Amino acid sequence: MKKIRLIMVGILTAVCLTACGGQATSEETAELPEAAEQEETEAAAPEETEEAPAEQENGTESSGPAEEEQTSGGLENFDVDQKEVEAFAEKIKAAVSAQDLEALADLTSFPVYVGVSEDGVVETRDDFLALGADTVITPELQEAVEGTDVTALSASMAGFTMMTEGVSGSITFSMTADGLAITGINY
Secondary structure: HHHHHHHHHHHHHHHHHHHHOOOOOOOHHHHHHHHHHHHHHHHHHOOOOOOOEOOOOOOOOOOOOHHHHHOOOOOHHHHHHHHHHHHHHHHHHHHOOOHHHHHHHHEEEEEEEEOOOOOEEEOOOOHHHHHOOOHHOHHHHHHHHHOOOHOOOOOOOOEEEEEEOOOOOEEEEEEEEEEEEEEEOOO
């Protein structure tokens, strides 16, 4: 996928140069796939950097770039296998259909956006469960989730959204540090 992106960038660069009066020679454009392959190899090779100590002098853990990598688990929504997406969506469908708030909480990453509270953010699992199944799993949300074709879910930057056209409510899930998890419930 990265190779294709790099090739496309090279082609777009050549087109831009041509449009701006510069000329990309056939020799330069022939080198683009090789350059893309070299860049891909370099990107795949682990960088040699010094590792930051796990603890700072004051005894607290570092919150540098390593934490940022953990938030996505090294994967993006676009990298998730479609079968994994479908299986996770089916778990959500089962929990919503059974009005099982505990099961829904098990599939959720906290804090989570839930469009029923004042600021929309539910910080903890206990706070989520305190909302109650009748508040979270509304009839409209049930209809929206049950009507979702899990085989047609596609990735976006926000994740995967389970919804039915014309029905109010949706559940969005995405890749987190712990794998797929619900990241938003809208009404």
